Amino acid sequence: MGRIRAAYWDPEGTRYGIPTFWWQGASPGYATRRQLRARGLRPGGQPIAGQILWRGIGGTRAAYLYRLDLARPKRTATPAQLRAVRAALTARRTCPTCRQVRPYYIPRSRGECLTCLPL
Structure with missing residues (x-):
């Protein structure tokens, strides 16, 4: 040793x-x-x-x-918990300006999708 x-x-x-x-x-x-x-x-x-x-x-x-x-x-999530997580993740991908659900998360620093951002 x-x-x-x-x-x-x-x-x-x-x-x-x-x-x-x-x-x-x-x-x-x-x-x-x-x-x-x-x-x-x-x-x-x-x-x-x-x-x-x-x-x-x-x-x-x-x-x-x-x-x-x-x-x-291990505990498993209930169907209601899984629905809530799914809704929260969809909300992170929804642009507040054009209301489109994007395939990426909307940057919090910008507040809108990349299409709606002014250049």
């Missing part, structure tokens, strides 16, 4: 307060948010159960770990 890895090895949490592992050295019962999402899960309000520390650009980097047995299934 190298010095760098040994500095980040604290599975009991005595040095850092929570169980700490080196890069790719976490126990099987833990997962990061991205790993949970890939499995169709979410943390579900549980506290951070551990961390991974490694040396990166700008100093020591950290990735927080959550327990797999306490994770909950």
